[in-house]
Amino acid sequence: MKRRVRHSITPAKRRTTLTLPADSLVQAERIARARKVNLSTVIAEALSEGLRLHAVAERSDQVLKGYQKAFAGFSEEEMMILDGIVVEPAAGR
């Protein structure tokens, strides 16, 4: 029987140099000290959360634009039909 070997997947990391607002940096250093982790960990988590929120906002805008496109360019009577109210010219009128 084969033994399944589990490997922890750690995202690749790259060293870089950033210029950050001093007050944010002070706050991040305080959090790092309190949690006993290094500054890179705190910055990476904050960046990751910020990027997640950015992606959510982008997706929200995309859905909104899609909806707007789905209902743009129609008259009020056409909108009634799109809303399930099927109206037609009356026969014989």
Next chain:
Amino acid sequence: MVDPASGPFLFDTSAESWLARAQDGSVQDWLRAYLTHHQVHVSAVTVVERVRGYALLWRRAPQDRRQLIEAARIAYLRELGRVWPLEASVAVVAGEIMALLPHPPTPPRRTHQLFESRQERLVRWRFDSLIAATALVAQMPLIHNNPEDFESIRSAIECSPERFPALGPLELIRCASLA
């Protein structure tokens, strides 16, 4: 004002388009905020009504307008959120609602030159019953722009709680009160 984070909500067919077409900035902001927390939840019935609407418009349209209608239909289907199916429990609850309220509470709609047939009005009324039943089963507030129909359903359910055990009340939110 309804907190967008307090969803998810089920969107009636009329509500979905009302929100998407709203010119009021506060309504657009509300929808944008809602979408950062939740998907737009709709009943499969809304998809039926909507796709039938696009198909009818496409069939009636001259050739040069068909492309716009098809692009709109694709845009709608591409951004479709969570679609609640018509499964057994929805069918049971909808059957109870239809028996309680066999006739639509308002007459067929009409505009200057166009008329909704009685048959179409009845179909739409039955569709509303299915959408209300979906909201009850999903235990989600229903956002709507159709107070005549949904308030009738809500009142009828409140008057016959024994037919809707462990369900209800039907929680309704009007589009105009969202933002």
